[in-house]
Amino acid sequence: MLATHNLSFSYQDETVLHDLTFDFGRCAVTGIVGENGCGKSTLFMNLNGVLRPNSGAVLWQGKPLNYSKAGLIEHRQRVTTVFQDPEQQIFYTDIDSDIAFSLRNLGVNEAEITRRVEHAIELVDAQSFRHKPIQYLSHGQKKRVAIAGALVMEADYLLLDEPTAGLDPSGRQQMIEIIARIATQGKHVVISSHDIDLIYEVCDGVYVMNRGKIVAQGSPGTVFSQSEMLRAAGLVQPWLVKLHSELGFPLCKTETQLFNALRETKEA
Numbered sequence: 001m002l003a004t005h006n007l008s009f010s011y012q013d014e015t016v017l018h019d020l021t022f023d024f025g026r027c028a029v030t031g032i033v034g035e036n037g038c039g040k041s042t043l044f045m046n047l048n049g050v051l052r053p054n055s056g057a058v059l060w061q062g063k064p065l066n067y068s069k070a071g072l073i074e075h076r077q078r079v080t081t082v083f084q085d086p087e088q089q090i091f092y093t094d095i096d097s098d099i100a101f102s103l104r105n106l107g108v109n110e111a112e113i114t115r116r117v118e119h120a121i122e123l124v125d126a127q128s129f130r131h132k133p134i135q136y137l138s139h140g141q142k143k144r145v146a147i148a149g150a151l152v153m154e155a156d157y158l159l160l161d162e163p164t165a166g167l168d169p170s171g172r173q174q175m176i177e178i179i180a181r182i183a184t185q186g187k188h189v190v191i192s193s194h195d196i197d198l199i200y201e202v203c204d205g206v207y208v209m210n211r212g213k214i215v216a217q218g219s220p221g222t223v224f225s226q227s228e229m230l231r232a233a234g235l236v237q238p239w240l241v242k243l244h245s246e247l248g249f250p251l252c253k254t255e256t257q258l259f260n261a262l263r264e265t266k267e268a
């Protein structure tokens with residue numbers, strides 16, 4: 001189980017994360033929202049051990065992270081991160097080699113690599129373009145390759161930084177389906193995003209950050225109904241929640257659910 005306890009972090013003399021206690025084991029999909037510069041990427045780099053807290057701790061199964069080389073290698077097999085820009089995580093021109101990269105580094109045998117790569121390609125729905133050179137892929141397709149490269153680690157936790165940034169509506173919808181598919185495999189997903197509608201739709205639990213502090217946490221319905229708190233944190237309500245709070249529409253998780261609920265009311 002991945003968590004933090006009273007974690008604080010400073011760059012030089014500027015403290016950017018203040019006393020943060022997160023429990024990422026409680027929900028299958030956890031969202032972290034907050035305006036630019038509130039500390040989301042810094043938090044992810046603490047969670048994967050690239051940065052080390054000044055005080056408090058990142059916890060795995062209740063124990064502080066071991067920052068030795070071996071400890072970090074082990075941790076990154078349990079917690080993998082997909083950064084916002086897929087170019088940062090792509091090293092090869094052919095997709096299969098790129099996805100297999102971390103496993104080859106770890107000396108995993110080729111039969112196991114083939115099994116995991118096939119499974120990851122299926123999960124991100126990359127079969128239709130897997131034989132193209134990576135440089136010919138669209139941004140959204142590259143994101144899916146980067147996610148597949150993380151999934152082959154078969155980690156318990158997948159950290160996704162801005163998974164829908166730069167995606168068109170259909171790419172965004174595919175990403176929502178990929179996240180749901182990963183969660184049904186029993187993995188935990190932690191998403192940091194400005195896409196408030198995405199977080200509302202796919203997450204079971206949400207944390208709101210403002211200037212390096214947690215200012216709200218709970219279920220998406222509860223957190224996103226607090227319009228004043230969201231405004232103070234530089235955020236807006238998801239459109240489905242706004243329709244509920246401003247116009248009294250039923251509170252639904254997805255557009256399809258809302259349209260079905262409205263159709264039922266009309267027919268009644």
Ligand SMILES: Nc1ncnc2c1ncn2[C@@H]1O[C@H](COP(=O)(O)OP(=O)(O)OP(=O)(O)O)[C@@H](O)[C@H]1O
Binds near residue numbers: 037038039041042
């Ligand atoms: N390498 C660094 N050195 C010094 N300060 C940094 C460094 N990286 C980030 N910061 C500062 O730390 C704070 C948090 O930045 P961070 O990138 O974690 O925020 P964020 O929530 O991910 O932002 P965004 O939503 O824009 O991606 C900001 O004030 C930023 O200026």
